[in-house]
Amino acid sequence: MARRLVGLDIGSFSIKVVSLSKKGVGYRLEAIGIALNPQGARPGDDEESQRRVVEATKKLLSDTKLSGSKSAFALSESQVYTKVMEMPVLSDSELASAIHWEAEQYIPVPLDQVNIDYEIISRPEKGSGGDKMEVLLVAAPKKAVLRLVEFAGKCGVEVVSLETEMIAVMRAIVRDEAGAAPTMLVHIGASSMDISVVLQGMLLLTHSIESGGVALTRSLTNELGLEFAQAEEYKRSYGLDPSQLEGKVRDALRPLVDRTLMDVKKTLQYYNSGHQEAPIKRVVLSGGSALLPGLVSYMAEFLGIEVVLGNAFSEIEPSPNAAIPNDTVSFATAVGLAMKEV
Ligand SMILES: Nc1ncnc2c1ncn2[C@@H]1O[C@H](COP(=O)(O)OP(=O)(O)OP(=O)(O)O)[C@@H](O)[C@H]1O
């Protein structure tokens, strides 16, 4: 059976790998694995920590029998510039020649330092009265790309595909329903939170914040005077549950949770104010921190909108070699990468 690209997600908390094969309209899980990132380091950090991440990744690939694979990688949203450009209505070829000039106004670094990619979000029909088209621009610093390719090389895998993280997350957890209302994806990992609005398979905007699960654990170490490991355990066991430990953990987490959710709310309101005819219908959560006990209902109340956990495995069946993990949200990025058509 032909294997697809292996999805390899190098998170700052853990490294995840997923291999799928096509099965009917869905997929079969061929291999899956997760390993702690030995020091919360990313490719490109100092040499010693990078060496340890490479070792951990190589071991994970060997344990899952995926050494030497052709792989799909993601660049984290904080590393790339994602902008929606408004421009006059142009044909494809006009756009291709205008894109660099237009991009210069949106990207804060010299264009020769980035790789540029773009996708048309909307283009009014000629004569329909609309005079602006919207184009999603993604610019990835060449340095970041190079570092990732080097890192993959050291792990013995070949980078065949590279995309931004939320494109992969979207592929994994948003099922295409023609005409469906826009959905907001909120992906909360260990060190960052990414917010995107998606509609009919397209990202309409993306916003990234440097805060995630590690910051939540830290707020417990500060507020309750706990060691990091114990704070991590309290966070996972009690989270936002008001009935646990007299709500002490919840109270300690709330200031940061509220500040973080304000960012989500602002993005929601910003999008909705420009799209009153078709506002965002619901929020889908992914990333390991989505498992914070009580978060789904807390967030639904905070935002006044339906919130659900994303399921990256809804179209994937297990195989004798690979079972569906309990913690599916943490694998959203790796699954989306593995689903990529090449
Ligand atoms: N049950 C849980 N409750 C609360 N938080 C959890 C739970 N399980 C995992 N987490 C948190 O999820 C985070 C890890 O999530 P994930 O695997 O998505 O991160 P990552 O991809 O390694 O990091 P990043 O993408 O931010 O570099 C950790 O901060 C961890 O504390």
Ligand SMILES: [Mg+2]
């Ligand atoms: Mg991650």
